[in-house]
Structures are given as structure tokens and as C-alpha cells.
Amino acid sequence: MTSTLTTPLTRTGLALRGVTLTYPDGEQRLTALDEVSLEVAPGEFTAVVGPSGSGKSSLLAVAATLLRPDRGQVLIDGQDAGALSAKARTALRRERLGIVFQQSNLLASLTAVEQLLVLADLRGTRPRQARARAELLLASVGLDESKQRRRPHQLSGGERQRVNIARALFGRPSVLLVDEPTSALDHERGAQIVRLLAEVTREHSTATVMVTHDQALLGEVDRVLKMADGRLRG
Numbered sequence: 536m537t538s539t540l541t542t543p544l545t546r547t548g549l550a551l552r553g554v555t556l557t558y559p560d561g562e563q564r565l566t567a568l569d570e571v572s573l574e575v576a577p578g579e580f581t582a583v584v585g586p587s588g589s590g591k592s593s594l595l596a597v598a599a600t601l602l603r604p605d606r607g608q609v610l611i612d613g614q615d616a617g618a619l620s621a622k623a624r625t626a627l628r629r630e631r632l633g634i635v636f637q638q639s640n641l642l643a644s645l646t647a648v649e650q651l652l653v654l655a656d657l658r659g660t661r662p663r664q665a666r667a668r669a670e671l672l673l674a675s676v677g678l679d680e681s682k683q684r685r686r687p688h689q690l691s692g693g694e695r696q697r698v699n700i701a702r703a704l705f706g707r708p709s710v711l712l713v714d715e716p717t718s719a720l721d722h723e724r725g726a727q728i729v730r731l732l733a734e735v736t737r738e739h740s741t742a743t744v745m746v747t748h749d750q751a752l753l754g755e756v757d758r759v760l761k762m763a764d765g766r767l768r769g
């Protein structure tokens with residue numbers, strides 16, 4: 536499929552520049568992100584940690600171009616998301632971003648491989664090519680053929696998270712945004728998922744940002760940034 540974006544983009548990853556986000560709070564506004572700047576290069580795995588309410592989810596939502604900041608820029612492969620029309624922003628998200636949410640949002644009636652093939656349909660990828668890619672990606676995240684034919688309720692929490700990661704990679708994203716990937720897992724399974732994210736970051740050269748509460752799982756990441764009161768510290 537040809538890109539619907541107007542300019543050809545080289546992969547430069549994710550950049551946030553002076554991003555401020557506020558929410559309505561009664562008569563006032565609550566500042567969730569306060570002049571946040573961040574650059575994540577292709578192939579770099581960055582973790583964002585911080586207490587509840589510090590702004591981590593808001594940061595991911597802004598980076599995912601799902602929330603528009605009050606001020607500042609979000610650049611995906613150098614493209615300023617705020618300068619695009621809604622249609623072009625949707626295309627940017629579809630073509631450049633992979634998102635792994637905290638709660639698995641897999642479709643209950645579909646097998647693991649079908650979760651990826653649904654995307655192929657939406658993207659207009661040829662069915663045979665799409666199936667081969669879906670199977671390859673699922674195998675690469677550790678799901679063998681028999682597990683690829685299972686529905687979500689027949690998989691463990693960790694296996695469902697692997698399907699989520701494979702699905703996020705299907706569109707060859709430049710930027711991979713991951714929200715609390717280990718929250719439903721025990722320590723060992725959580726550590727396996729973080730190791731897997733480190734591997735896919737290198738293999739797929741994604742600029743990966745992972746939000747997590749779990750400080751014990753940070754051995755695999757390239758950089759840890761701390762959020763407190765909407766501000767980011769290295």
C-alpha cells in the first residue's frame with residue numbers, strides 16, 4: 536500500500552518538544568504534562584517510571600497523537616503531528632505507530648493469527664503475504680503454530696501480551712508505545728515480556744517507550760526517565 540502521507544519520511548523516531556497538557560478540573564485546569572521534552576531514537580528502548588498520577592499515561596496518549604497538547608510539538612519521524620489534518624494524523628498513527636495497551640484488547644472470537652490478519656485487511660495487504668507475516672511475527676514473539684490457532688481465553692496473560700506486541704509490530708511501526716505491559720503478570724513472566732520488548736526494539740529498530748510501575752524490570756532498557764508532577768527527569 537502506498538503511503539497517504541504527503542512527505543516521504545525517514546525513520547528518526549519520536550520527539551516531544553516542550554509539551555504541556557492540561558485537563559479541565561472544575562473551574563481550573565490541571566497540568567498533567569509540564570513542558571515535557573523527550574527524544575527516542577530508532578532502536579532505543581526508553582522506560583518512563585513514576586508514581587500514580589504523575590502523567591505517564593498522558594505522556595503516552597500525547598505521543599500516540601490521541602490527545603493534543605495545549606502547547607509543544609510531537610514529532611513522529613520528524614513529522615509534526617499537530618500540523619496535520621485529522622485524516623493525515625490518523626494515517627501517521629496507522630503507518631508509524633505501534634501501541635500496546637495495558638489491558639489486552641484482543642477480540643475474543645479471533646485466534647491469535649486472526650488478530651493480526653484483521654489489520655492486514657484494513658491495510659489492504661495481500662492475504663497470503665499477510666498470513667505469512669502474521670505467522671512469522673507470532674513465532675518471533677514465542678508463539679508456536681498451535682498457540683497461533685488459539686483464541687485469547689485459551690492463552691495465558693503473558694501469551695496474550697505477546698500477541699499484542701506482534702500485532703503492534705504488524706504495520707512496521709517506527710515508534711512503539713507500551714503501557715504497563717507487565718501489570719497482569721508475575722515477576723518472571725513480566726521480565727520475559729520486557730526482554731522481548733528489548734529484542735523487538737533492536738530487531739525492528741523501533742523507538743520504544745514503555746511506561747511501567749515496576750522498577751525491578753528495568754535491567755533491559757537503555758534509559759530510564761522519571762516522571763513526577765508532569766515533569767520528566769533523566
Ligand SMILES: Nc1ncnc2c1ncn2[C@@H]1O[C@H](COP(=O)(O)OP(=O)(O)OP(=O)(O)O)[C@@H](O)[C@H]1O
Pocket residue numbers: 558559565566567585586587588589590591592593594
Ligand atoms: N481525562 C482526565 N480528566 C481530568 N484529569 C485527568 C484525566 N486523565 C488524567 N487526569 C489527571 O492527570 C494527572 C496525570 O494522570 P495520568 O493518568 O497521566 O497519570 P499516570 O502517571 O499514568 O497514573 P497511573 O500510574 O495511576 O496510571 C492526574 O492528576 C490525573 O488525575
